Every structure is written in C-alpha cells, then in structure tokens.
Amino acid sequence: MKKETKIYIAGHRGMVGSAIWRALEAKGYTNLMGKSSKELDLRNQAAVKDFYATEQPEVVIDAAARVGGILANNSYPYQFLMENLQIQNNLIDGAHQSGIGKFIFLGSSCIYPKLAPQPLKEEYLLTSSLEPTNEWYAIAKITGVKACEAIRKQFDKDYISLMPTNLYGPFDNFDLETSHVLPAMIRKFHEAKESGNAAVELWGSGTPMREFLHVEDMADVVVFALENEFQDNLYNVGTGVDLTIKELAELIQQTVGHEGEIIWDSSKPDGTPRKLMDVSKMADAGWKAKIKLADGIKDTYQWFLENIDSFKQVKI
C-alpha cells in the first residue's frame, strides 16, 4: 500500500477509528480523511453517494456504527438494527458503486450464535440462534459481513470483515448507561474509591466470560489488513484468552486501588455466557495480539485519570 493512498476512516472520532488514524499516521500514511457525524450523516444514502463522488477515496475502513454495551443494545433494538444497517449499507454499496477496490468492515464477536461451541470459529456463523440482548446489532453486523462476502465473490474485490472481540482503551465510552463493562468498571471503582471506598454495584451474576482486546492491537490488525491481501472474507480478531466478569472486576478493583464491597445486581442481564474467539485463522495469516490485559487496564486507567474532564464533556 502506497503511503499516499487516499484512505477514508469512517468513524475516525470514535475509540477504534481514532486509534486506526493514529496507527496509520505513525506508519507514515499521509492522505487520511474522516468526517464527523455532524459533517456527514452516514445514515443518509444520498449524502454518502455525493461524498464518495467528490472525495474519491481509494480505500475505506468502516469503524462507524451505533455502539454500546449490553443495556444500550437491549434498550434500543430498533436503533441498533436500523442505524447500523443504514450506515454500513451506504458505506459498502457506495464504495462498490464508486469502484473502490479495498474495504475493511468491522463487525463484532456477537455475530456468532449464543451457545456455539468454544472457541468460536468463523464457520460457526449462522449455525443457530443469537443472544437476545444483542441480536439486533448482530443481525446488522451479519448483513455487513455477507455484503462484503458477496462483493468479493461476485466482483472479486478485496472486501474483508474483521470480527473483534470486546475492545477497550483510550477514548472509550465511560457513560455508565451506555458503556461496555470494562470502562464502566474503571469509572465505578474509581468514583467509589474517591468516596471513601463505597460499595460498587455491578451487573448480572459475574459468571459470564469475556475476552478483551486493547484498541491499539485492534488498530494494528487493521493496518495489517490494509497492507496485506486476504484469501477469505471473515477473520476473528482477539487474544484467544478470556476470564469471568468477576475476575475482571477483581483485576480492575486492584488496579484502581478500591477496597470496598462489590454488589452484583441480578436484575441486569448477563448476556451470552461465553464468546471466546478462535484466533487461529488470523494467526495463520500472520497477525497476533501483543498487549496483555493487565497492562492494557493500567494504561486505560491512566488515560481515564488524565482525561476525566474532557471525556465527561464529550461522552456524558
């Protein structure tokens, strides 16, 4: 890939998109472009078509989506289904119609069936029912995977789909209603420590298992996907290691230095019991995650402390 290739990063202000931007800049790519949702609403098909015609990017990285944790997914099914379908349809079909040869689509590990065998292999897609708390988002993401696969099959273009596990890191969403578990725990333990080690309330039973990938590893795999041609459409991205939500809570509690009680709120959903990625296909292609969870949590907590004021203004 030439360093002056015009690369459009959809969602470049988000946690993942901004990490991809920084990673590409660090590697010397000079022609990056992005638009905020205010400048270009990706749900608007005509606006996206005009954007492609005017800007003519050569490569598209799709990190734009309506994203949220278990409660947001469960509370706003229509937005998670429809906005994601609109955004990705406009981006994928617009890119295809404009003759763009390379497209990287980001999905999520929740596309796999709720009770699929573990670890999750790419071929388990569409083999049984989805997890009800996020089936709306998952159905949109599955449609994106299939759209890229259809373009690859019918038109022989390098459209690929990366399926990340749960992500975390700098610029994550720390809003307690809409965030994922890891940033929520950092904030809850920090605020409880500041209030004299008050008790922390967490959701569900603590028994579900999750796998976490640092966003800088995620950006690194996107750069890898950009710089290499792939033989297939769908690749899992993760560390291949998971832990229970209770173990995650203990790790974050220790990192933050909170010494109070943890209360589990069983009125909140657990979600899928386990979704560990089988990452061997991506490893065979030549990429592996590098950042250990304990190090990534330390780094994210440090970022949280340095940015408390700014993220409160932006996200909450």
Ligand SMILES: NC(=O)C1=CN([C@@H]2O[C@H](COP(=O)(O)OP(=O)(O)OC[C@H]3O[C@@H](n4cnc5c(N)ncnc54)[C@H](OP(=O)(O)O)[C@@H]3O)[C@@H](O)[C@H]2O)C=CC1
């Ligand atoms: N976070 C996670 O744990 C995981 C994320 N992913 C995937 O990674 C990708 C990025 O997620 P993440 O960075 O966490 O999410 P963020 O919420 O941090 O960022 C999402 C981005 O999408 C943009 N966006 C949303 N709606 C629109 C719209 N209508 N028009 C234009 N832009 C829009 C936002 O733009 P703006 O800021 O300008 O409003 C924002 O920059 C998504 O595809 C997500 O599904 C996959 C697995 C796990």
Ligand SMILES: C[C@H]1O[C@H](OP(=O)(O)OP(=O)(O)OC[C@H]2O[C@@H](n3cnc4c(=O)[nH]c(N)nc43)[C@H](O)[C@@H]2O)[C@@H](O)[C@@H](O)C1=O
């Ligand atoms: C990335 C992924 O993210 C989502 O799936 P999820 O992994 O279930 O999401 P989550 O991170 O919000 O929760 C993980 C686990 O953690 C528990 N939990 C405890 N205490 C808190 C808490 O305070 N906040 C949150 N959010 N969860 C908590 C929670 O009850 C659950 O058991 C989907 O949107 C899906 O679409 C998707 O792609």
